[in-house]
Amino acid sequence: MIRSMTAFARQTDQPEWGSLVWEIRSVNHRYLEPSFKLPESLRGLEHTLRERLRGRLDR
Numbered sequence: 001m002i003r004s005m006t007a008f009a010r011q012t013d014q015p016e017w018g019s020l021v022w023e024i025r026s027v028n029h030r031y032l033e034p035s036f037k038l039p040e041s042l043r044g045l046e047h048t049l050r051e052r053l054r055g056r057l058d059r
Contacts, residue, residue: 032057 007026012019034050 009024011022
């Protein structure tokens with residue numbers, strides 16, 4: 001049986017400090033590989049965000 005794991009979701013928010021856009025894409029890959037597009041001032045959070053996301057999602 002062939003199984004496909006392709007999906008897309010997008011959520012936007014406008015908190016008082018700026019705008020936030022979340023996009024989740026799933027294509028037929030074996031591993032979870034999160035990537036982020038963050039402003040320079042927040043790039044230090046990338047590792048923490050990646051680990052938290054991995055702790056909450058699974059394939």
